[in-house]
Amino acid sequence: MIRGRKGRCRRPGLSKMERILRSSQHLKRRWKRLKRMEALPNSHLMFALNFGSDLLVDHASRQQCYTSGAQVAHPHEPIQLKTYNGSEVSQLQRGMSRRCLQFEQAQHEIIMDGTYPPTPAINLFGSISPASSTELEILDSSQVELTISPYKEQTMTAIFSADISGKSPLAVSKPSGIGLHLNSIVNTLPMGSSASKPTMSHHLVENKISCSKLLNLVERVSLTAGDRVLQTKASLATSPATSESFHNMEFFNNLQPPEQVTPHNKRRFSSEHAGNFEWSPSNPKKKRKKASSTVGDDCKRCNCRKTKCLKLYCDCFAAGIYCAGTCACQGCFNRPEYDETVLETRQQIESRNPLAFAPKIVQHVTEFHAIDAEDLGLFTPYSGKHKTGCNCKKSMCVKKYCECYQANVGCSNACRCEGCRNIHGRKEEYAMTQEIVSKRANEENLEGMAGEKLKMVANNKFLHAELYDLRSLTPPTPSFEYLSHGKDTPKSRLLPGRYVLSSESDFSMLPSYAKSSSSPSNSHGNDMLPNTSKTLDMAILGQELDYNSTEITGQFSPQFDGLADFSDQTPLLNPSSIMMASSASSKTQDKANDSQPQVYPGSARLSPSSSHCWRSSPITPMTRLGETKNQAQDSDCGLCDILEDDTPEILKDSSAPITSVKSSSPNKKRVSPPQSHTREFQSSSSAGLKSGRKFILKSVPSFPPLTPCLDSKDCTRKKC
DNA sequence: GAGTTTGAAACT
DNA sequence: CAGTTTCAAACTC
Numbered sequence: 001m002i003r004g005r006k007g008r009c010r011r012p013g014l015s016k017m018e019r020i021l022r023s024s025q026h027l028k029r030r031w032k033r034l035k036r037m038e039a040l041p042n043s044h045l046m047f048a049l050n051f052g053s054d055l056l057v058d059h060a061s062r063q064q065c066y067t068s069g070a071q072v073a074h075p076h077e078p079i080q081l082k083t084y085n086g087s088e089v090s091q092l093q094r095g096m097s098r099r100c101l102q103f104e105q106a107q108h109e110i111i112m113d114g115t116y117p118p119t120p121a122i123n124l125f126g127s128i129s130p131a132s133s134t135e136l137e138i139l140d141s142s143q144v145e146l147t148i149s150p151y152k153e154q155t156m157t158a159i160f161s162a163d164i165s166g167k168s169p170l171a172v173s174k175p176s177g178i179g180l181h182l183n184s185i186v187n188t189l190p191m192g193s194s195a196s197k198p199t200m201s202h203h204l205v206e207n208k209i210s211c212s213k214l215l216n217l218v219e220r221v222s223l224t225a226g227d228r229v230l231q232t233k234a235s236l237a238t239s240p241a242t243s244e245s246f247h248n249m250e251f252f253n254n255l256q257p258p259e260q261v262t263p264h265n266k267r268r269f270s271s272e273h274a275g276n277f278e279w280s281p282s283n284p285k286k287k288r289k290k291a292s293s294t295v296g297d298d299c300k301r302c303n304c305r306k307t308k309c310l311k312l313y314c315d316c317f318a319a320g321i322y323c324a325g326t327c328a329c330q331g332c333f334n335r336p337e338y339d340e341t342v343l344e345t346r347q348q349i350e351s352r353n354p355l356a357f358a359p360k361i362v363q364h365v366t367e368f369h370a371i372d373a374e375d376l377g378l379f380t381p382y383s384g385k386h387k388t389g390c391n392c393k394k395s396m397c398v399k400k401y402c403e404c405y406q407a408n409v410g411c412s413n414a415c416r417c418e419g420c421r422n423i424h425g426r427k428e429e430y431a432m433t434q435e436i437v438s439k440r441a442n443e444e445n446l447e448g449m450a451g452e453k454l455k456m457v458a459n460n461k462f463l464h465a466e467l468y469d470l471r472s473l474t475p476p477t478p479s480f481e482y483l484s485h486g487k488d489t490p491k492s493r494l495l496p497g498r499y500v501l502s503s504e505s506d507f508s509m510l511p512s513y514a515k516s517s518s519s520p521s522n523s524h525g526n527d528m529l530p531n532t533s534k535t536l537d538m539a540i541l542g543q544e545l546d547y548n549s550t551e552i553t554g555q556f557s558p559q560f561d562g563l564a565d566f567s568d569q570t571p572l573l574n575p576s577s578i579m580m581a582s583s584a585s586s587k588t589q590d591k592a593n594d595s596q597p598q599v600y601p602g603s604a605r606l607s608p609s610s611s612h613c614w615r616s617s618p619i620t621p622m623t624r625l626g627e628t629k630n631q632a633q634d635s636d637c638g639l640c641d642i643l644e645d646d647t648p649e650i651l652k653d654s655s656a657p658i659t660s661v662k663s664s665s666p667n668k669k670r671v672s673p674p675q676s677h678t679r680e681f682q683s684s685s686s687a688g689l690k691s692g693r694k695f696i697l698k699s700v701p702s703f704p705p706l707t708p709c710l711d712s713k714d715c716t717r718k719k720c
Numbered sequence: 721g722a723g724t725t726t727g728a729a730a731c732t
Numbered sequence: 733c734a735g736t737t738t739c740a741a742a743c744t745c
Binding site for chain 3: 302303304305306307311313314315395399400401406
């Protein structure tokens with residue numbers, strides 16, 4: 001793994017240690033405060049602190065992560081890692097990044113009966129508003145969320161939840177309200193998945209990887225994010241993309257002992273604590289009717305009259321939770337006693353639209369974007385985006401009618417809105433920014449890659465492979481050529497399109513994906529999938545794209561809650577994720593038997609399960625990474641378009657000068673696992689392409705063996 | 721609190 | 733896939 005990347009530290013004066021210490025202190029203070037409010041076990045805090053120290057001491061300590069869950073939160077400071085010591089922590093939760101909507105109330109409803117659930121998934125949550133962001137605290141020790149909000153709220157959250165006590169039942173909080181309306185926002189990780197012993201080995205591997213990534217991410221964040229506002233959100237365990245989805249939530253719920261989490265309890269809890277935590281200050285008004293109706297804070301108190309709470313109109317149903325007593329719904333069937341009905345209905349809906357319960361908000365902002373955009377003097381308009389986009393005609397995207405606005409995300413190319421004035425980012429701005437950023441990213445990436453490659457060549461290591469790589473990556477412009485050209489051309493010259501080629505090459509390099517993809521020809525990961533994909537595959541890809549982007553930033557938080565079915569199929573899935581899924585499912589079943597969580601018991605097997613997989617796997621497999629990188633940019637429609645459009649140009653432009661190679665490029669730092677270097681390299685390169693040089697190296701560090709991925713992919717393809 | 725507006729979900 | 737209807741939240745008064 002590479003740790004020492006030199007990022008851009010906004011506070012050069014502060015050493016990492018100092019920052020961490022500060023963070024720790026801050027955390028302690030917060031913790032004390034919180035403790036007063038609710039009795040939280042000290043252990044949580046301690047773990048958190050410990051982790052931070054570990055991090056300081058040696059990144060290598062990350063091994064701890066393997067066995068333990070880690071949380072990273074950094075309120076202001078770069079990062080705070082919380083880990084449970086985890087002997088017992090077998091469960092790893094990860095990947096959640098979530099953007100907090102304004103669902104102020106929605107969050108937490110953890111029922112603790114006075115005690116914190118052993119497991120993490122608690123969230124606290126999350127407000128997004130920058131102002132309050134710092135105030136947020138990480139309550140749940142198990143969760144780690146990294147939030148970076150350079151400008152807005154960009155959050156990269158990685159949540160690792162572990163069962164501290166090891167005892168068991170993970171009491172996961174169910175995200176009650178978050179993202180209700182927009183299911184999306186919450187990405188929850190399957191916590192329990194890891195628990196299953198059978199998968200443990202995989203888990204370890206996965207965890208290891210994830211940990212490394214997490215560390216990298218953290219490091220990256222600390223280095224690069226600098227002073228950026230890091231928001232810690234107390235959110236349900238979901239991830240960066242965190243993310244997000246009610247599916248995950250369901251998963252959590254399933255895991256949770258029913259008794260612990262009940263709607264009522266949740267509400268109680270939330271009502272009791274919500275105020276204390278300053279949840280989401282962002283919207284007092286939100287759901288005002290509901291809020292007014294009840295004391296608390298439960299998130300979604302629906303008011304359905306005709307749908308019996310069995311349609312997506314119902315926030316509770318959409319969020320995968322049962323209606324509670326506080327709901328004002330009439331003729332509600334969204335209750336545990338009608339479990340079967342609920343599940344059937346869910347399945348029906350998913351059959352129509354597999355992504356119906358998937359998170360609508362995906363984080364697509366990459367670190368690269370954040371950084372580069374900043375450097376460029378651009379605002380980073382979007383920390384996330386609505387997957388399908390809004391369709392506002394009259395609200396101008398400035399009212400909560402607009403899902404984008406409601407989710408505090410800017411409109412994107414996916415939106416069909418008219419007269420968009422979304423304060424979080426207008427559609428046009430989105431496209432423009434993406435274009436600029438992508439160009440710059442491409443340039444940087446090329447530089448970094450070229451440098452590395454040159455070095456490789458010099459060393460005569462993997463000469464052939466490298467050459468091959470170079471060609472594939474930058475077919476038109478050989479590294480040398482590149483050198484010859486001056487650095488003068490930053491953005492303008494490099495067209496995103498170039499990467500397209502490289503991306504292809506990457507794919508080609510990645511047999512599993514490439515093979516799987518019916519049409520590798522397309523430069524974009526999305527394209528790679530069969531056109532037929534409109535169905536599941538497409539959806540998945542689309543999400544993957546988003547996730548990918550997310551991953552770049554957070555890598556931990558896949559936002560996508562894929563469908564369970566898909567998860568297996570998606571090439572991108574990590575082995576771990578798969579494993580997670582399987583374990584999760586098993587666990588879920590167990591849980592279901594045991595208790596009735598607020599979340600639909602069946603959710604795990606439904607699409608949500610897949611989502612779990614995604615979220616659960618903080619780290620994306622190499623293959624995925626490669627794809628991801630390529631797609632990260634692609635994820636944005638705008639980018640995709642740009643890339644595609646540019647592709648021809650690239651070809652034409654083959655000679656386009658590339659800026660000088662930087663010997664110092666981070667790539668050098670990258671440590672490649674014993675695995676096939678070529679693949680790795682490519683993946684890394686692809687990563688680089690997407691994220692930019694700064695980012696690339698770190699993210700790429702160690703790729704998990706492709707094998708699992710391949711398998712998963714194969715499976716997927718078969719299904720397809 | 722009633723009524724209106726809005727846009728997503730559902731339906732055709 | 734497009735158009736229409738239904739729905740419940742968001743909003744206004």
